[in-house]
Amino acid sequence: MLKIAHRGAKAYEPENTLKAFQKALELNSDGIELDVHLSADEQIIVIHDETIDRTTNGKGIVNTFSLSDLKSFLIDGKCQIPTLNEVFDLVDKKCFINIELKGLGTAAKVVELIEQYISEKNWSYNHFIISSFDWNMLEETSNLNPNIPIGVLTEEDLDTALAFAEKTKAKAIHPDYQLLNKENVQQIQEKGFLVLSWTVNSEEDIQKVKSYKVNGIISDNPDKI
Ligand code: G3P
Numbered sequence: 001m002l003k004i005a006h007r008g009a010k011a012y013e014p015e016n017t018l019k020a021f022q023k024a025l026e027l028n029s030d031g032i033e034l035d036v037h038l039s040a041d042e043q044i045i046v047i048h049d050e051t052i053d054r055t056t057n058g059k060g061i062v063n064t065f066s067l068s069d070l071k072s073f074l075i076d077g078k079c080q081i082p083t084l085n086e087v088f089d090l091v092d093k094k095c096f097i098n099i100e101l102k103g104l105g106t107a108a109k110v111v112e113l114i115e116q117y118i119s120e121k122n123w124s125y126n127h128f129i130i131s132s133f134d135w136n137m138l139e140e141t142s143n144l145n146p147n148i149p150i151g152v153l154t155e156e157d158l159d160t161a162l163a164f165a166e167k168t169k170a171k172a173i174h175p176d177y178q179l180l181n182k183e184n185v186q187q188i189q190e191k192g193f194l195v196l197s198w199t200v201n202s203e204e205d206i207q208k209v210k211s212y213k214v215n216g217i218i219s220d221n222p223d224k225i
């Protein structure tokens with residue numbers, strides 16, 4: 001059962017910050033999950049929303065700011081918005097990284113960065129899995145480099161997600177845990193895909209999803225898994 005820290009260990013530190021990813025490592029997470037957008041100068045920025053309004057002391061759309069502008073805003077009065085490189089360097093192969101592509105244009109930039117860490121810093125493909133609700137971006141990822149593991153995110157329809165996973169030779173399906181039961185988890189696994197379910201936080205839901213024998217759980221509190 002893989003323990004995957006959602007946006008870092010979001011229950012304990014501000015989401016998608018180096019502090020949250022450090023906490024996830026301290027909790028012995030097998031993986032971390034994070035979200036990415038591009039800045040105006042095409043740097044890969046780790047942030048969930050399209051805007052900085054909810055999580056920082058600033059206001060505006062992420063892709064209208066340069067990286068240096070984005071660094072001037074604070075999260076929870078103390079943390080800066082990290083780049084994906086900074087997270088890779090912090091994690092330093094201690095766990096795998098589930099990169100969820102949110103912003104347009106992120107697929108090609110993320111593929112490029114992964115290839116750089118594999119060729120120059122001795123990382124391997126198994127240190128990464130790219131997921132997205134935008135399946136066009138997953139297709140783009142797979143076309144750019146079919147060796148990069150892909151996770152098909154869905155909150156609606158498992159059958160369509162399975163068909164897409166077969167087409168793109170994905171590694172995993174990432175379903176909203178509320179779609180799951182023992183039978184459909186087994187069916188997905190029999191077709192050769194991992195089931196990494198999200199976002200499972202309460203003790204009760206964690207126990208229920210574990211009883212379905214999923215391969216991994218993405219949680220704000222990975223220590224409870
Ligand atoms: O990757 C699973 C989960 O993170 C998807 O939802 O909104 O938290 O990015 P969200």
Ligand code: CA
Nearest residue numbers: 033034035100
């Ligand atoms: Ca996410």
